[in-house]
Amino acid sequence: DAGVIQSPRHEVTEMGQEVTLRCKPISGHNSLFWYRQTMMRGLELLIYFNNNVPIDDSGMPEDRFSAKMPNASFSTLKIQPSEPRDSAVYFCASSFSGRFHEQYFGPGTRLTVT
Amino acid sequence: DQQVKQNSPSLSVQEGRISILNCDYTNSMFDYFLWYKKYPAEGPTFLISISSIKDKNEDGRFTVFLNKSAKHLSLHIVPSQPGDSAVYFCAASDSRLTFGEGTQLTVNP
Numbered sequence: 759d760a761g762v763i764q765s766p767r768h769e770v771t772e773m774g775q776e777v778t779l780r781c782k783p784i785s786g787h788n789s790l791f792w793y794r795q796t797m798m799r800g801l802e803l804l805i806y807f808n809n810n811v812p813i814d815d816s817g818m819p820e821d822r823f824s825a826k827m828p829n830a831s832f833s834t835l836k837i838q839p840s841e842p843r844d845s846a847v848y849f850c851a852s853s854f855s856g857r858f859h860e861q862y863f864g865p866g867t868r869l870t871v872t
Numbered sequence: 873d874q875q876v877k878q879n880s881p882s883l884s885v886q887e888g889r890i891s892i893l894n895c896d897y898t899n900s901m902f903d904y905f906l907w908y909k910k911y912p913a914e915g916p917t918f919l920i921s922i923s924s925i926k927d928k929n930e931d932g933r934f935t936v937f938l939n940k941s942a943k944h945l946s947l948h949i950v951p952s953q954p955g956d957s958a959v960y961f962c963a964a965s966d967s968r969l970t971f972g973e974g975t976q977l978t979v980n981p
Binding site: 849864865 | 904906908913914915916917918921961963965967968969970971972973974
């Protein structure tokens, strides 16, 4: 059984460039979460979707960040333009709404913005 | 404002002994608590949870204790095994998960 799939696993880009992170949740899960992990702030929730609809985006740092979930099996997190302070590991997670808190995490995308 | 705190960044124990990881929280609206385990280069993995209406939940070698009056959560692992070496995050929910900073557990053979 495939877990949450994220791509790319590593991304190195220059400041000002657009970055798109991708996530495929576990089949049948209807909640999807994007997290960011940094040394300074730890693991923090950016946004989550329920049945493809954004429910809580209060963790999105600023307008440079956007997330979409066009269907139940795919989501993207886009940063445009990217800045060095965006360097972090970005995790996608999914869960059943009935067991909302038991989230299954992907392996993460390590983003480095130079 | 850090609503979920793990004050010990690291813990080292001998194989076979008990590991006790601690977590404190400030938000009285949290009603569900969880522990996640994370290995390097992997995402966190759900380990065990507890509802605020309980004070203990056990799953094999893992037991989570909740002291609501003290706003304190702990995870006991007994007996500890070298494969338990990982970073452990506590998390609390009031509709969304808030994670602690993590504690690196090292179990020495």
